[in-house]
Amino acid sequence: MAAARFSETVTGDVRDGVLVVTIDNPPVNALSADVRDGLMAALDHAEASADIVGVAVTGAGRIFIGGADIREFGKPPVEPHLPDVLDRIENFPKPVIAAVNGAALGGGCEVALACHGRIPGEKASFGLPEVKLGIVPGAGGTQRLPRLVGIPAAIDMTGTGRSVKPEEAARLGLADKIAADPVAEAAQLARAVAGTPLRRTGALTVPVADVAIVEAATKKVLSKARGQASPGEAVRLVRAAAEMSLKGGLAEERATFIRLRDSREAAALRHVFFAERAAGKLDKLEGVAPREVKIVGIVGTGLMGAGIAVATLTAGYRVVGVEQTAEAAAAGRNRIAGMLDKAVESGRLSAASRDESLARLTVVADAAELTPADLVIEAVFDDLTVKTDLFRKLDGIVRADAILATNTSYLNPDEIAATTAHPERVVGLHFFSPANIMRLTEVVDCKATAPDVLATALAFAKKLGKLPIVCGVTEGFIGNRIYSAYRREAEFMVEDGAEPQEVDAALEAWGFPMGIFTVNDMAGLEIAWAKRKRQAAMRDPKERYVEIPDRLCEAGRFGRKSGRGWYDYSSGHRAVDPQVTALIETARAAKGIVPRRFSSEEIVARLLKAMADEGSALLAEGIAARASDIDLVMINGYGFPAYKGGPMFASASPS
Numbered sequence: 001m002a003a004a005r006f007s008e009t010v011t012g013d014v015r016d017g018v019l020v021v022t023i024d025n026p027p028v029n030a031l032s033a034d035v036r037d038g039l040m041a042a043l044d045h046a047e048a049s050a051d052i053v054g055v056a057v058t059g060a061g062r063i064f065i066g067g068a069d070i071r072e073f074g075k076p077p078v079e080p081h082l083p084d085v086l087d088r089i090e091n092f093p094k095p096v097i098a099a100v101n102g103a104a105l106g107g108g109c110e111v112a113l114a115c116h117g118r119i120p121g122e123k124a125s126f127g128l129p130e131v132k133l134g135i136v137p138g139a140g141g142t143q144r145l146p147r148l149v150g151i152p153a154a155i156d157m158t159g160t161g162r163s164v165k166p167e168e169a170a171r172l173g174l175a176d177k178i179a180a181d182p183v184a185e186a187a188q189l190a191r192a193v194a195g196t197p198l199r200r201t202g203a204l205t206v207p208v209a210d211v212a213i214v215e216a217a218t219k220k221v222l223s224k225a226r227g228q229a230s231p232g233e234a235v236r237l238v239r240a241a242a243e244m245s246l247k248g249g250l251a252e253e254r255a256t257f258i259r260l261r262d263s264r265e266a267a268a269l270r271h272v273f274f275a276e277r278a279a280g281k282l283d284k285l286e287g288v289a290p291r292e293v294k295i296v297g298i299v300g301t302g303l304m305g306a307g308i309a310v311a312t313l314t315a316g317y318r319v320v321g322v323e324q325t326a327e328a329a330a331a332g333r334n335r336i337a338g339m340l341d342k343a344v345e346s347g348r349l350s351a352a353s354r355d356e357s358l359a360r361l362t363v364v365a366d367a368a369e370l371t372p373a374d375l376v377i378e379a380v381f382d383d384l385t386v387k388t389d390l391f392r393k394l395d396g397i398v399r400a401d402a403i404l405a406t407n408t409s410y411l412n413p414d415e416i417a418a419t420t421a422h423p424e425r426v427v428g429l430h431f432f433s434p435a436n437i438m439r440l441t442e443v444v445d446c447k448a449t450a451p452d453v454l455a456t457a458l459a460f461a462k463k464l465g466k467l468p469i470v471c472g473v474t475e476g477f478i479g480n481r482i483y484s485a486y487r488r489e490a491e492f493m494v495e496d497g498a499e500p501q502e503v504d505a506a507l508e509a510w511g512f513p514m515g516i517f518t519v520n521d522m523a524g525l526e527i528a529w530a531k532r533k534r535q536a537a538m539r540d541p542k543e544r545y546v547e548i549p550d551r552l553c554e555a556g557r558f559g560r561k562s563g564r565g566w567y568d569y570s571s572g573h574r575a576v577d578p579q580v581t582a583l584i585e586t587a588r589a590a591k592g593i594v595p596r597r598f599s600s601e602e603i604v605a606r607l608l609k610a611m612a613d614e615g616s617a618l619l620a621e622g623i624a625a626r627a628s629d630i631d632l633v634m635i636n637g638y639g640f641p642a643y644k645g646g647p648m649f650a651s652a653s654p655s
């Protein structure tokens with residue numbers, strides 16, 4: 001038979017009695033109404049044709065099926081519904097085998113689960129990432145997955161949303177056989193099992209699991225959920241699979257799915273999903289090609305430079321690290337190697353990738369070695385003279401088409417650029433520490449930065465697996481500027497009567513992993529103190545200034561590292577310190593402030609407003625391109641709970 005078309009997006013061709021059904025719905029073969037229609041039509045055809053003994057389902061391109069079409073959420077559902085398509089597949093009289101050519105996510109994984117066999121190719125992956133969208137699987141994932149892999153593994157996968165690669169899928173019982181050509185292998189399996197009793201996932205009994213293991217798996221998921229509802233719901237549904245019929249479990253799952261789909265949490269996480277895909281896209285870069293980058297120079301191999309080097313090496317680049325002395329170069333190399341070893345130990349990197357990375361690394365004490373570099377990133381001490389001296393020197397070393405990036409956190413990159421002969425090739429790349437782990441990277445579009453330099457910095461950060469957010473030049477860029485406003489507001493409330501522990505408790509109950517005063521203690525209080533002292537002369541005396549942090553530092557309380565800060569850590573964990581309470585009371589009294597009580601709601605509302613107001617100012621000043629970029633910065637760099645959507649989203653649609 002020539003290729004038959006079952007819908008706009010679904011075609012089929014018969015190979016030796018097996019109908020190979022291909023879903024071609026770019027970009028990710030999402031299960032739109034047309035795909036669901038096409039699948040039903042393909043099944044009709046296969047059922048009616050006596051010469052077809054079975055069906056293999058696959059995706060065109062590099063993805064099997066990316067799940068339900070997220071853009072259809074919120075619109076009235078259109079028949080056929082996915083659960084009905086899957087019910088039809090599961091009960092189909094002829095074998096239906098999934099030829100999983102690439103990612104099978106969400107509804108895509110559920111299609112595979114409903115099939116009578118699953119053959120992954122080497123690039124395949126299986127995952128139920130619905131919790132990351134604030135929902136639970138809505139087409140049988142929580143009921144069919146445990147029937148194949150058991151309750152504990154299903155709790156882990158549905159509760160965390162993590163994907164598994166073919167080897168793990170096979171080990172778990174999710175995949176039958178890994179194949180170089182999954183379509184051929186799936187067709188073969190269909191032929192082999194045709195006419196025999198089919199292995200229908202929904203008819204399998206859920207394997208009995210050890211109660212202690214189930215409890216441990218549950219606890220692990222819940223401890224990471226921090227107030228987000230969907231992981232707990234996913235776990236509840238998986239556990240129910242052991243106690244309910246398939247029909248009952250599916251009904252419960254569907255009801256939960258619909259309830260969560262319309263929740264704030266889901267709206268917030270959908271916002272984050274699309275925000276991430278919009279980030280880094282700028283009209284002015286339309287059609288601008290990034291320059292080619294192969295060799296990256298990194299000046300300074302301290303903690304930050306080494307982290308950047310690790311991220312750069314593991315993305316496949318050649319790295320030339322530069323230090324001032326041979327001893328420092330040797331230490332830098334060791335630091336980088338140590339970080340790579342740690343990544344191997346924790347399973348984030350294979351031993352082979354580590355060895356390849358090390359083979360692409362040189363660390364030298366001679367800046368002249370930077371001549372071949374396409375991009376040089378400085379990660380030296382954050383001091384204007386140090387950085388400008390360095391950039392002037394680099395100007396004379398690097399090629400005319402090389403790019404210079406500064407990793408400054410607080411300095412003005414325009415001032416650094418202005419000291420060079422070619423400010424148009426200077427850009428900011430503000431990594432967050434630890435740079436090999438943190439996804440957020442602020443890409444600073446300086447006054448003179450050329451469009452293709454900006455495009456190159458963005459492409460480079462993306463290749464590193466980072467989430468690059470473009471921002472203009474301002475003190476602290478997007479993140480630290482909002483953080484400063486956030487901290488200032490928290491300090492105002494403390495001065496007015498809230499206790500630091502009340503502020504932290506309110507933030508943590510709302511979803512932050514750590515309250516702001518605990519975060520400050522973790523980061524250390526002395527850098528901000530030094531900055532305040534430097535700026536003291538320039539301060540507007542009419543502007544409100546809270547002296548409590550200065551008093552803490554004067555008392556030698558520099559935060560966690562010194563054992564004391566806003567809290568006392570001498571017992572090994574954070575404890576409220578009466579000395580701090582007294583110090584705060586004294587500071588209030590000195591200003592004649594009569595302390596008042598703050599409710600948790602007021603604390604959170606004030607802090608959110610402070611962040612959102614500063615965000616609005618950043619938008620008005622043209623520093624941030626869009627509100628959703630600000631949300632991503634705060635979520636990925638400052639612990640803002642993703643399931644609340646970020647400060648701009650949260651304040652635009654308050655609960």
Ligand code: T1G
Pocket residue numbers: 027028030063066067068069070071082103105106107108110129130133135136137138139141274277278
């Ligand atoms: N629906 C609609 N659009 C989608 C989409 C989806 N599921 N997935 C991706 N896109 C768009 C995306 O916005 C972007 O658009 C383009 O595709 C490329 O994406 C019933 C309820 C599949 C691993 O959560 O994880 O199934 O910006 O840049 O890096 O139980 O996309 O180009 O206009 O990310 O190659 C569950 C989400 C849905 C998977 C590909 N599925 N997607 O990564 O490309 S809920 C997911 C991904 C569900 C059922 C339930 C990734 C990817 P634009 P991209 P990529």
